[in-house]
Amino acid sequence: MSAEAITDSMVVPDFQMRVEDRRLYLTVLGPWTLATIKSLDARLAKDLNIEDYQDVSYDFESLTDLDTAGAYILARAIRCTPEECYPFHLTGNSQGQKILMREAADASMGRAPTEARQWFDVLVRMGEASERFLKETIDNLAFLGVFFMVMIRQMLTPHKIRWKSVVAHIEDVGLNAAPIIMTLSFFIGAVIAYMGANMLAANNLQFMMPELVGFAVLREFAVVVMAVILAGRSDSAFTAQIGAMKMRQEIDAMQVIGMDRYEALVIPRALACIISAPILTFLAMISGILGGVIVTWIAVEGISPRFFMERFSEMVTLQHFWVGMAKAPVFGLIIAVIGCRQGLAVTGSVESLGKRTTQSVVQALFAVIFVDALFAVFFYQIGV
Template sequence: MAETVSPEFALDESDERTVLRLTGDWTVQHVQDVDDALRALNVSSPLAVDVSDLGKLDTAGAFVIDRTLRAAGSAEEGEPEIIGDHPNATRLIAQIHAVSTPAPESPAQDGSIMALLDRTGRSFMHIASESIATLAFLGETLATCARMLLQPWKLRWTSIVAVMEESGLDALPIITFLSFFVGMVIAFIGATTLKSFDLEIYTVELIGYSELREFGVVLTGIVLAGRTNSSFTAQIGTMKMRQEIDAMQTLGLKPMEVLVVPRVLAMLIMTPVLAFAATLAGIAGGVMVAWLALDINPGVFIVRLRDSVPLDQFWVGMSKAPVFGLVCVLIACRQGLNVGGSVQSLGRATTTSVVQALFSIIAIDALFAIFYMELDI
């Protein structure tokens, strides 16, 4: 076993800088021998470290060296100045310096009008850049999907079916359950409001129009935004953190084809199915309230619904479902691919994914309402 040499140091001072020359082994066993002497140093000029004659070095020694540099004011800006060659001194001291550097304090909030305008402008530019990046990702996704559909033998059918089950069939109970009670709430509100006008029978039209046109598909989109978006973002983000996507690219596999396309196709297939089930569940909730509270027979309810509510209202709602599904999966996959190497970035990406999906669904539904109003549908 090699003998350990006690650590020593010497100072070479000049007008331009002071060089701290290190010798011996700066390890946890003996670094305390020079700790007091290093603390007593009083250096006025910038301090550099010469590691040419340095022996062994571990993190304890690197910490003491970095602390000395900080005390001399030489490591406040940029990396410490290291002179000479050593197998691991530069790397260890730089790592300790990076870990020991305190996080910058958040600037105090300025309450002036200019500061408010500055924050508003930055927020607007951030929203604009996010919108442009999402549109670019949409174009890349559509191009990749079109290319894969023209070459169906390249599609990963196992992945598509697995996503259909995970994000479609597994979400069916909660979507139908919530939609059933939303239908009951709409029926109670309609019955309470219309009863004062002796128009309780029009509760049927209220339930039909609201469920077929809006609530069934919107509720489906909201549940998918909270449930599926977070799941997709967490899955892809975890793969990004573990460098599985880098390994995938090394093997010649394209993340867009392996991760994004199966999820997009699965959501385009399952979202209309879920919206249809949610619509039926909402109408069923309205039928139950109408039967128990208004004494409207279910047969009469269905006949009046068929005669009073045009079929085009159903297609209005169903036309939104693929768009909502596409928006959810696009935002989820993009945020997942944007995850960095830390757990904090994964949490931020998941939160951003859900918030953006919810906002997009409500905004797109409003645009659909304006569009169909102009078409008089």
């Protein structure tokens, strides 16, 4: 703390002890600071363990520097019964050192709680996860219910819908996602064609390529690729946007000003998704089939794009197109609702924002695939 302290800092810290009349005399030498105590800690603890005494008398005459860490180590010499601690005495100390020692003595008395791990933690965590899953499902359904209430209310007064916000979200959710969705769908169409080409050619059924690509892309892949990208891109963005607003109390401010959080935040995003999803799906279908056509042309002999398209329009009826398209707005709605709900569930901490964003994407993907399976059962039952 003073100029001398620095010039002496080269001196190695040390201590000497003796016991007289059940009193420990501890002479402290050199600097006792964070930088120097490492070597002393274990040694002092060991030496103290073998001595038998009650009171402690410290001699700070030769002490050159003391900080909280040094004081803490020294205070370990103070013996305590469960009720109280035996007194300690200081000689050759400064006022600041006395305060430090008193603080250190107080701190070493009260033991702070520790976190213990139990063997059954695994079971506890599994139970908690199951409970959370159930609660999340119920919460999601409840949120969906509220959403529909607000939606119906808004539909009755359409001029109150924030159309500007809807259009802005459509640009982000729909237009900006179009290139990536089309690219991915193109690859999916190409992959299906490649896989089918081998299998069908082995049975001399190459001429059925258009049906394979058409059914797969129109009924399933276009809309699922669209939903996956939407969940990864827009759903996470919704959660992060709304979650950050929640963290900064913007949502509370909106509430107090009298703006409905559903009307202002959820409805525009949901409408944007519901409108964008079919358009994106349509684009995905086009590029998926294009991918199939090109691969078929390259990989399968005797099937020109012209033949492909002729057979395609003959065999792939419009109902397959509608099966795919019918799912798109539903997926869009699911994704928007889950994204918004998770965003609104964010609490104060940064960690909860991250957790909610992850959860949002996982739940959205889970829900999309699950609902897709339900659709498959439904369409099978009605025979389309």
